Amino acid sequence: MKKTQLWKSVFRVKHDRTDTRTRSLAVLSNVFLHLHPTRVNRDAVRYSYTWGMGGISAYLFLVLLFTGALLMFYYHPTKFQAYRDILYLEHDVPFGRLLRNMHRWGAHLMVITVWLHMLRVVLTGAYKKPREFNWVVGVGLLVLTLLLSFTGYLLPDDQLGFWAVTVGTNMARATPLVGHEGPFGPQLGMTPFNDVRFGLLGGSVVDSNALLRAYVWHCIGIPVILLLLLGVHFWRVRKDGGISGPAPLLLDSEMKD
């Protein structure tokens, strides 16, 4: 079968051989794997250096995209239906409760793994020259991860999400210059009906417009921006020569003054 035109057209390379050339081609000629180089430093595959947290965060993001897309089949972002849809998911949809649980806990887990990834990058000095800008991109990804979690919090339209988002967006009232209760806000003509909070919520209270805005940001806006930055983040890692270490030790006496 492996000699047929169909097989060759799909896989191109023979995957059952163990020689170096075939194995390199297996990575090179695969669109999903070409993110990787064909070889890496032998110490770089050790778990001890990276803890795998960056990769796990990316994997969790894929899990969230998948479970999130399935949830979208059952969810309407309206005040009338949103809460009922969650009840429907939990009690009638086959595996609906598991689906929602996986999406929720996956999101919380991703926040944790992203923080641990950041901790590891600091501990190993992996942000240093020439990777400074990739750290900046990473901080952007961290903020987007938190915003994704936060916008998702409102969507079940229950007391928990409603009051969490009310508390959260009430702070926006106090934004300097562009919030109606912030320093210099009133002087610049800010009112509850034209300030930054109004823009975020689509109204002066958390209501149907806020639900719709949270939904659109959560399902389209933020994931698209995050995917873009994620592409840049990975591409930069690759261009900077793969992961930063484990690198050989530089002695104090070898540092130029």
Next chain:
Amino acid sequence: MDFGQIREILSAPDNVPILGLLGGVAFFLWYGLRQARAMDRLAVQLEADPALAKTHHRKTHPHDDAWEPEVLVWPHLLKVEFLAAIIVTVLLLVWSLALNAPLEEPANPNQTMNPAKAPWYFVGLQELLVYFDPWFAGVVLPLLIVIGLMLFPYLDASPLGTGYYTLRQRKVVLVSFGAGFAIWLAAIVVGTFIRGPGWMWFWPGETWDHTRQVFEKTRDLPAALGPVPVIAFYLLAGWLIHKFVTRTELDRRIYARTSRLQYLTFQFFAITLLIGVPLKIFLRLAFRIKYVWVTPWFNL
């Protein structure tokens, strides 16, 4: 001692991830610092023996000159990644089967939740609302944190410790980051496990009393002083940080590599976020001081 109350707080489904976070940070901190200590021991050994330093492969991992320095991604790296994906999937499945995501009653603007808490990863900011006005705690402070984080690599002028764990070579940087991370985690823990109805302070084991009243008068530093206390604080804290940054011979060499702009920027963020914020919290909790700088337009 109200153990039921403790259990209720700890077992709230949305609080479970915090326990995971604290456990994860503790474990990986230990795991990373253990490697840092091993590397620091190697550094001492190689500094003492220049001949060895010339030939040593300079890692703590096992090494043999006969080994290939590189391995193929397929199968050596992909195997690890695939395994990690499976483990995470299983973990997430078990977690999702064992614990249900919370769902409260339908949103009701007429019935305020008490306490109304932000999601746990933002609860630290909510906790800071006790000590700062919303324009600072909710807007300026998060912006400063994000900008400070983004600037981090540009303020660290030392080439030492790139791509390996070390504690000794990067003490100032790691203490700075660690302090910020610790404040953030502490604020989350206090906001989640300590704060009860009315955002009042309840020690672990104290029953959440919804009728409790706090008759506590806060006071401000005299308005006539204007920005003087804040300026005095910045000078004093800056001097203390400078002492810390130039403590050892190695620290002074790194300091000499740091440009004036880099150093002043570092000082600003360190004073404001790492000393200013905890100090203000301390002043509020210990001396009930609400504002340290009162103006007609804003209070700090």
